[in-house]
Amino acid sequence: MNSSQSLTLPAPAKLNLMLHIVGKNERNYHLLQTVFQLLDYGDELTFEVNNRGSVTLDCNAPQLINDNNLVLKAAQLLRPYAADNAGVHITLEKRLPMGGGIGGGSSDCATTLLALNKLWQCELSLDTLANLGLHLGADVPVFVKGKTAWAEGIGEQLTAHKLPELWYLVVHPECFVSTEKIFSNKALTRDSEISKIRDFLAQGGPRRGSNVMEPVVFDLYPDVKKVRDWLLQFNPDARMTGSGSCLFAPFDNEREARKIACRCEWPNFVARGVNTSPVHTKLFE
Numbered sequence: 561m562n563s564s565q566s567l568t569l570p571a572p573a574k575l576n577l578m579l580h581i582v583g584k585n586e587r588n589y590h591l592l593q594t595v596f597q598l599l600d601y602g603d604e605l606t607f608e609v610n611n612r613g614s615v616t617l618d619c620n621a622p623q624l625i626n627d628n629n630l631v632l633k634a635a636q637l638l639r640p641y642a643a644d645n646a647g648v649h650i651t652l653e654k655r656l657p658m659g660g661g662i663g664g665g666s667s668d669c670a671t672t673l674l675a676l677n678k679l680w681q682c683e684l685s686l687d688t689l690a691n692l693g694l695h696l697g698a699d700v701p702v703f704v705k706g707k708t709a710w711a712e713g714i715g716e717q718l719t720a721h722k723l724p725e726l727w728y729l730v731v732h733p734e735c736f737v738s739t740e741k742i743f744s745n746k747a748l749t750r751d752s753e754i755s756k757i758r759d760f761l762a763q764g765g766p767r768r769g770s771n772v773m774e775p776v777v778f779d780l781y782p783d784v785k786k787v788r789d790w791l792l793q794f795n796p797d798a799r800m801t802g803s804g805s806c807l808f809a810p811f812d813n814e815r816e817a818r819k820i821a822c823r824c825e826w827p828n829f830v831a832r833g834v835n836t837s838p839v840h841t842k843l844f845e
């Protein structure tokens with residue numbers, strides 16, 4: 561390990577273009593069918609390695625500087641595979657809204673696994689990193705594997721799939737939705753018919769897709785529904801990602817997306833859907 565090494569990497573957001581629940585596993589986790597669309601927008605992390613064995617975090621969102629941060633948990637998970645004196649100082653530039661269903665925490669975690677695997681020369685495969693990451697969150701593996709994908713299981717059985725790289729307006733209703741609260745709601749549909757990626761593609765691909773969490777979230781959080789209804793005026797394909805609270809609408813080009821963004825009174829961003837994660841592009845291409 562070269563103790564003067566430093567690396568800056570993105571941590572992209574994801575959208576769930578559709579999300580169905582088809583059952584539960586033995587640990588009572590829900591079995592999903594979903595399409596993960598990676599975006600070219602997200603947080604940014606800088607890793608400065610040291611040989612003092614210390615792992616520290618700095619962040620522009622001070623409430624995130626604590627031992628529960630998935631970035632620190634990821635670093636601790638890799639420590640056994642690194643030299644005894646391997647350490648790192650991580651700077652997290654948080655841009656993605658939290659609890660928004662766009663996977664910011666999971667993506668930060670995955671970027672940390674990928675970065676430290678390289679900097680600490682752990683030499684773990686992507687499959688091993690994805691399996692390790694799964695212990696920290698169901699959404700971590702897709703960010704480690706770095707491909708837009710059809711996912712099953714709890715989101716870890718991934719089949720990479722190239723989709724048209726549309727532009728997305730993503731709007732945050734400034735309301736935090738607890739993923740656990742939505743998954744444990746009695747009204748949630750848990751018996752969706754099992755489908756295939758070809759069904760998603762036949763029904764309109766990235767433009768269309770249903771999310772079974774929407775009715776539950778809209779009922780509990782009227783502010784989320786309000787944003788969805790606002791977006792529907794401009795785009796009939798507007799919908800929610802993951803367990804919310806973010807809503808998104810697909811567009812053919814950036815200009816159309818930005819035109820609506822200008823009129824939006826809630827925090828928002830415009831990003832392009834990408835088939836390969838910007839982390840992978842920077843690390844491996």
Ligand SMILES: C[C@@](CO)(OP(=O)(O)O)[C@H](O)COP(=O)(O)OP(=O)(O)OC[C@H]1O[C@@H](n2ccc(N)nc2=O)[C@H](O)[C@@H]1O
Nearest residue numbers: 589590661662663697698699714715739740743802803804
């Ligand atoms: C719903 C999805 C869709 O991509 O995304 P988000 O909306 O959170 O971004 C994910 O499945 C969320 O994954 P993630 O956010 O990593 O969830 P975790 O931290 O692993 O789990 C939070 C809690 O949700 C419940 N949970 C999670 C995943 C799953 N397949 N079944 C569950 O029942 C569990 O009670 C768990 O304790």
Ligand SMILES: Nc1ncnc2c1ncn2[C@@H]1O[C@H](COP(=O)(O)OP(=O)(O)O)[C@@H](O)[C@H]1O
Nearest residue numbers: 628629630658659660661662663664665666668
């Ligand atoms: N690096 C991180 N960035 C964001 N949230 C984090 C991070 N580490 C841990 N968390 C915790 O995870 C929770 C939600 O994570 P996030 O990934 O933003 O939401 P979602 O799973 O809805 O996309 C936050 O409330 C926060 O307490």
